[in-house]
Amino acid sequence: MLPVPNNSHYMPPTFFLIGIPGLNDGTVLSTSIVFCALYILGILGNGTILYVIKVERTLHTPMFFFLSMLAINDIVFSSSTVPKTLGIFWLNDGVIDATSCLIQMFFVHCLSAIESGILASMAYDRLMAICSPLRYHSVLTASLLKKIAFAILLRATVVIFPIPFLVVNLQYCDNNFVEHSYCDHMAVVNVACSDKQIDSLYGLVVSLSVSGFDLSFIVLSYTMILRSIFRMPSKDSRQKAVGTCGSHICVIISAYLPSIFSFVVYRFGRKTVPHNVHIFLGNIYILVPAFLNPIIYGVKTKQIRQHVLHILIDNPKVLCLSNR
Template sequence: MLLISNNTSHMPSTFILIGIPGLEDLGMLTSISFCILYVLAVLGNSLILHIIWRKKSLHGPMYFFLAMLAVNDLAFSSCTVPKMLGIFWRNDGRIDAFACLTQMFFVHFLSVMESGILAAMAYDRYIAICSPLRYTSILTYIVLEKIAASIVLRAFITIFPIPVLVSRLQYCGGDVVLHSYCDHMAVVNVACGDTIVDSMYGLVLSLSITGFDLIFIGLSYTMILGAIFRLPSRDARHKAVGTCGSHICVIIAAYLPGIFSFVTYRFGQKTVPHNVHIFLANIYIVFPAFLNPIIYGVRTKQIRDSVLKMLQVNKKVYGDLKK
C-alpha cells in the first residue's frame, strides 16, 4: 500500500507496541478477557451473516446494512486483537513499520466505515417509519449499492492520507509506541519533528466525520420520534420504538468509547491515566463487535426466531445421535 523510504521519512524499520502499560500484573486476566470477547464477536457476527445469507426474507435494506456492520466488526476486531494477544501472551510487541502503517490505515478506515454504516442505518429507520409505503421503492438494491459504495469511498479518501503523512515524519530513533495497536496519534507521539499537520488533520477529520454522522443520526431520530408520536395506536408506537431501540444501543456502544479516546488524546492526557485510556481504546475495538450481534439477536424478532430454530434443530439432531 505504501512505499517507505528511510531517506525521506526517517522511520525505524520496526516499532514496539507495549500493550497496556500499568496492567502487566493483570496481563493474563486481561488477555483472556479480550480473547473471549474476540471469539464471541467472531462467532456472533458470523452467525448474523449466516442467518441473513440463508434466509431470503431477510434480504432487505435493514439487513443489508446489518450485514455490512457485521463484516465491518469482524474486520475491525481481527486487524488488532490477534497482535494484541501476541503482546499479552508472548511479549511480542515488535511490528514492522509497513505492517504498522497498514494496521493504522485499516483501524481508522474501518472506524469511519462503521460511523457511515450507523448513519445509513439511521436513514433506513427514518424511511421505514416516516415513509413505510415507499420503503422498498426508495431503498432499492441500486440505491443500497450506491450508499455502500459511498461509505467505502468516503472512508478510503479520508483515511489514506493518514499513513502517508505519518510515514514522512522524523522519529530520531524513537520506536516505542505506547499502545497495543498502531493508533494514529500514538505513533505520531513517537515522532520528534513537527507533527502539527498530522495532529490537525486527525482533529479536523474526526470532528467533521463524527460530527456530520452524529448530526445526521440526531436529525433522523428527531424526525422518527415526531412520526412515532403521531401514530394512532399505542401498539404501533411501541413497535416503532422497538425497531429503533437496537440501533440506538449500537450507536451508544460504538461512539462513546471512540469519543472518549479522541478527547483524551487531545485534551485529557494529563488527567486520564494512560492505562485507562489504552484499555478503553481496546474496548472501543472489540466490545461493540461483541455486543452488536447480541443486541440485534435479542431485539430483532426475525434473527431471534432463526437462532432459536437453529438451536432446536441442533438439539434434535444431538438427541437423535445419542439414541
Template sequence: MLPVPNTSFHMPSTFLLIGIPGLENGDVWISVVFCALYILAILGNSSLLYIIKTEETLHTPMYFFLSMLALNDLAFCSSTVPKTLGIWWVNSGLIDATSCLAQMFFVHCLSVIESGILAAMAYDRFVAICSPLRYSSVLTYGLLQNIALVILLRAIVVIIPLPILAAQLQYCGGNVVLHSYCDHMAVVNVACGNKYADSVYGLAMSLCVTGFDLLIIGLSYSMILRAIFKMPTKVARRKAVGTCSSHISIIVVAYFCAIFSFITYRFGQNSIPHNVHILSSNFYVLFLPFWNPLIYGMKTKQIRQRLKSILFYQSTFPWNRHQSSIKRF
C-alpha cells in the first residue's frame, strides 16, 4: 500500500524506488546476476582482508591501502545492492526519507573514498619504484594513518552538503525516485523547486575530486614511467611494470565506470535511455567490489600463494587427520 502523497512543499516522509524502469520482464535474470556478483564481491574482499591480516609478509604500506580498498568495497556494494535486490524480489521499494538521505551520503562518500585510496596507492607505487631504498622510511605507519584520515575526512566534508541541500528542496507531493537507490541527482529530480544549487555543487564536487585524484595518479605514473625507462635491464623494467599492472587495471575500470555513469546521467538524458543510466550506476557500485579482489588475487604473487596454501590445507586436512588416526590405531 503506497503512502498518501505529500501535499506540502517539504520532503515526503517516504520515497518509492522503482528499480530499473523498462526492464521489469528481465528483472529475475538481472537480479540473479546482481546477487551472484554481490556474493562474489563479499567473499573476495573478505578473503583478501583475511589473507592480509594473517600473512605477516603482507603487512606493508601497499597492502595497508589494499585493505582499505577491500573494506571500502564491502561497504560500497552493501550500501545499495541489498535494497536493490529487495525491490526486485519482494517489491520493497519504499524507503523513509531519513534512510534515503543516509544512503545518498554513504554511496557518494564511499565513492570519494574509493577515488582517494586509488590516488594513495599510486603514490605508494611511486615511492616503491622511484625511491625503493627509502620506501619503509617514507611510508611510515604514522604517515599511512594520516593519509587514511585525510581520505576519510575529505569524503565526509565534500559529501555532507549533498543530503543537506536535497532536504531543503521543495517536492510538491512527488516521492517516486526513478532509480534503484537514492542517488543524489535521482532524488533531486523528484523535487519541483529550484535545483540549481544542488546541480552546481554536485557537478563541481565531482569534477574537483576526480580531477585532483587523477592529477595525483597522473603525476605519480609519469614519474614512475620515467624511472622505468632509466632502468638498466629489461628484467628490472618488466618487474617494475608488473608491480603496477594490478593498480593500473583497477584505475582504468574504476574511472571509466565512474565517468561513463556521470556523463550519461548528466549530459545524456535525451540520447541515452533512462534504464541505461541506472544500469551504469549499479554497474559502477557493484562491479568494482567484484573486480578489485579478483584482479589482485590473480596478479599478486603473495596473495595467490597464500590463497593456494589455505585451500590446499583445507582440502587435505581431513585426509591427514584420518591418516594419523589410522596410524595411532
C-alpha cells in the first residue's frame, strides 16, 4: 500500500471520477448498456477461449500459449476499469480512495504494457512458424515460453512501478476531481497544481519505449514474414501462410489503433478533440480488444470454432443450461 500524505497540499484522501462529461440521461444509459454488454461478452468470449485451449490438446502449442496469455490479460484489463465505470454511470459513485486510485492506475498501465508485449511475442511466434518451420518446436520450447512470459511481466512491472510513486508526491491544492472514468495516469496528473513535467515526460518515455519497441518489432517481423511468403513456390502455400497471420494482424489493429489515437489525442490534440470523446476512446481502447479478440480467433481458428460448435450442438447439458 502506497503512503498518502495527510497534508492537504499533497494527494487528497479521495478522488472523484467524473465519468464521461456532457452526456444526457439517455446517452448515459445507452453508453452504460453498451459498455456492460461489451464487458460481459468479452469475459465470456475470453473464458471460452481459455477453456477450449485447456481441453483441446491439439491447441497446446506456442501460438495458443500466447493466445491464452492474451485472453487472461484482456479479462483482468477490462475488469480493472469497467466495474467502477458502470458504478459511475448507474450509481453516480465516482468516489475512489487515493490508494485504490493508485493501484488501479498501476494495473491499467501495467496490463497495457503486458498486452503490447504479448502481441510482439505472437509476432515472433508467426515469424518462426513461417520463416523457420523446421526449427519451430525446437526453438519455442516450454522453457523458452515461460521465460518470455516472465520477461513480459517483469518489463511491464519495472517500467510502470515508478508511476504511482511519482504521482503521490505531486501537490494537488485540495482539488480531487479527475476528468476520466478511471484513474488514468495523465488524468490524475492533470489534477495536480505543481510542476507535472517529470510525470508527463516519464509517461511519454514509457509509452514510446514500450509500445514503440513492440510495434517496431512487429513491423520488422511481418516484413520478414511477407518476404518469406512471396518466395513460397505455390499459391496454396502462400494463402495458408497468410491465413495463419490473419488473426494476429486483426488483433494488432484492434489493440493498437485506439491506443495510438488515444495517446496522440491526450498528448497533442486536447484543444481540438472534445474531452468527452477522448474519455470515451480511453474506455473503448480497453473494451473493444477484449471483446473482439475471442471473435477474431474463434472465426479464424478452425480448432476453436469446431470445439465451440461441438459444445453448443453436441453437448445436451450445455443446451439444457442455455435454454433455462
